[in-house]
Amino acid sequence: MGIERMSLLYWAPLGVALCHLIEEFAWPGGFRQWYAWYRPDIAASLTPGFLLRINVIMILVAVWVGYTGPASAGAIISGWLVLMSILANNALFHLVATFRGKRxxxxxxxxCLLYLPLFVMGVIHFWMTQSVSLTAMVLSVALGSLYQAWSLHTHKRRSRAHGMSG
Incomplete structure (x- = not known):
């Protein structure tokens, strides 16, 4: 695989994350209002400030992964896998919530159309090229998968601490 294509793989998380943020907040938007409907018990914890901070961090990590690219493969691939694991799990959250909420x-x-396929393609690519050890791959994906649980725990804790739950 040429360096241009490899670089594209490293920049892809930034592109798909930006598309996802557009869908959530601009077009058609309404994520925060939807979340208040879907999880009213902890929705008050999802403040505009929290959303801004967490999404800026995500974008900065995606820029770091893209900028450093294949130059320092092992650590960056692990970073790519952690980030894409977080994003793929976020896609699963949205999918499950859509089915559960029937909305x-x-x-x-x-x-579903960007995060999940990119994650699968990346895992296959890194596995087939043996760019990262199986242990590093499993640990990176596991670490990224823990984000959803951490996020839910954080919102529950914030809601209890500030008397936000109903």
Whole structure:
């Protein structure tokens, strides 16, 4: 695989994350309102400030992964896998929430059409090229998969601490 294509793989998380944020917050938007409907018990914890901070961090990590690219493969591939694991799990969150709530979750389309395929393609690519050890791959994916649980725990804790739950 040429260096241009490899670089594209490293920049792809930034592109798909930006598309996802557009779907959640601009077009069609409404993620925060949808979340308040879907999880009213902890929705107050999902403040505009929290959303801004967490998404800026995600974008900065995606820029770091893209910028450093294949130059320092092992660590960056692990970073790519952690980030894409977080994003793939976010897609699964949106998909499950859409089915459970029987209502469109802003983010489900880009999550399913962009996050999941990119994650699978990347895992296959890194596995086939032996760019990262199996142990590093499993640990990176596991670490990224823990984000959803951490996020839920954080929102529950924030809601209890500030008397936000109903």
């Amino acid at each position: 469109y979750s802003p983010g489900v389309v880009t999550g």
